Amino acid sequence: MRLFSVLALLFALSGPAFAVDPSERLADPALEARARQISEELRCLVCQNQSIDASDAQLAKDLRVIVRERITAGDSDDQVRDFLVDRYGEFVLLRPRAHGVGLLLWVLPLALLLVAGGGLFIAFRRRTASPEAERLSPEEEAALKALSREDDGRANI
The missing domain is CATH 1.10.8.640 (Cytochrome C biogenesis protein)
Structure with a gap:
């Protein structure tokens, strides 16, 4: 064998x-x-x-x-x-020359990779950029506590 x-x-x-x-x-x-x-x-x-x-x-x-x-x-x-x-x-030619349309064939994959990488970088950066923006202001926290107290009072009825 x-x-x-x-x-x-x-x-x-x-x-x-x-x-x-x-x-x-x-x-x-x-x-x-x-x-x-x-x-x-x-x-x-x-x-x-x-x-x-x-x-x-x-x-x-x-x-x-x-x-x-x-x-x-x-x-x-x-x-x-x-x-x-x-x-x-x-x-x-098995390997296109780097001019005219051939240049596009050499450059386009690299350009697409850079654009995709840049898009992912921006998306992840925006997602984790400002955790403070997701926090509530003191006024919003007070209003939320007041609402939760009201809900607690109704739940006991």
């Missing part, structure tokens, strides 16, 4: 390794490493939340080939990413 579990785990972890076809690989190990690193940052447009490096979809394969062609042509990593963003839009 233990051997089966180990084999199943190894097979599950080796999934991304089977996605890149050996015919796609570049002969130069340094260029291939760059291509793999870029491919891990690009979203498979069919699989949505999987990198093209780990996807078996035909579109992911086509994108991997484009990445390798651009690297072989001498493009830098940023030029390869920019080429794909120009062609497919910002959605092709």
Whole structure:
């Protein structure tokens, strides 16, 4: 049973390794490493939340080939990413860039957290801010005692 579990785990972890076809690989190990690193940052447009490096979809394969062609042509990593963003839009990046709508995606969660934290702070502060305001004035205490005496007199009847 233990051997089966180990084999199943190894097979599950080796999934991304089977996605890149050996015919796609570049002969130069340094260029291939760059291509793999870029491919891990690009979203498979069919699989949505999987990198093209780990996807078996035909579109992911086509994108991997484009990445390798651009690297072989001498493009830098940023030029390869920019080429794909120009062609497919910002959605092709697994981590959106911090400008335009991407900036909103990076800043909005932090802003919401700060607003919620501020609201909770103000709510708790108001709740415990002035215990004196909840106390009765001497006149109100006297009136309350007078009313309670009246109620005591009626309860005995």
